[in-house]
Amino acid sequence: MYNFIQALTRFDIKCLHLCLSAADRLNVFFAARMISHLGDGVYYLLLGMLLAWLEPNHGSLFLSTGLLAFAIELPLYLLLKNSIKRSRPQDVLHEFVAYMVPSDKFSFPSGHTAAAFVMATITTYYYPEFSTFSFILASIIGFSRVILGVHFVSDIVAGAIFGTGSAVAAIKFLT
Numbered sequence: 001m002y003n004f005i006q007a008l009t010r011f012d013i014k015c016l017h018l019c020l021s022a023a024d025r026l027n028v029f030f031a032a033r034m035i036s037h038l039g040d041g042v043y044y045l046l047l048g049m050l051l052a053w054l055e056p057n058h059g060s061l062f063l064s065t066g067l068l069a070f071a072i073e074l075p076l077y078l079l080l081k082n083s084i085k086r087s088r089p090q091d092v093l094h095e096f097v098a099y100m101v102p103s104d105k106f107s108f109p110s111g112h113t114a115a116a117f118v119m120a121t122i123t124t125y126y127y128p129e130f131s132t133f134s135f136i137l138a139s140i141i142g143f144s145r146v147i148l149g150v151h152f153v154s155d156i157v158a159g160a161i162f163g164t165g166s167a168v169a170a171i172k173f174l175t
Helices: 002-026 029-038 041-054 059-084 111-126 128-147 153-174
Strands: none
Touching (some): 041 111, 128 153
């Protein structure tokens, strides 16, 4: 298991350098910060409340499913993050400074990505016509966290899997 973790860390560091090098050439750090903020939870709650208020077909179910999915995702996410205690990139790479201050100390899994994939999965279930947009946006939110230097690629992959699984569990429970 230790060899796997070492190999994963080496892979993540190579990916991080590659992403940051490409981002630096394109100067996308400001955009990455704005995109990353789209992954803040307040926007998800506002979207759910707006749909519950304005969309009579699935709006209330969308909100209920979202609340249940986040009730599943958040405590498990915190348990995982505080059990695994994976260091963030700037704590592993001593010559590196992230482009933003992370909201907590540990890196794995990415909470922003998990939340974005919760929303993408629920949106796809209730509003399939928005599935492509939802999953592209969720992926971009996750990728922005790598560009900002607060996560490794495997944190993003784990967050995507975790968020999708939490949403599927909520959908199965409520339907």
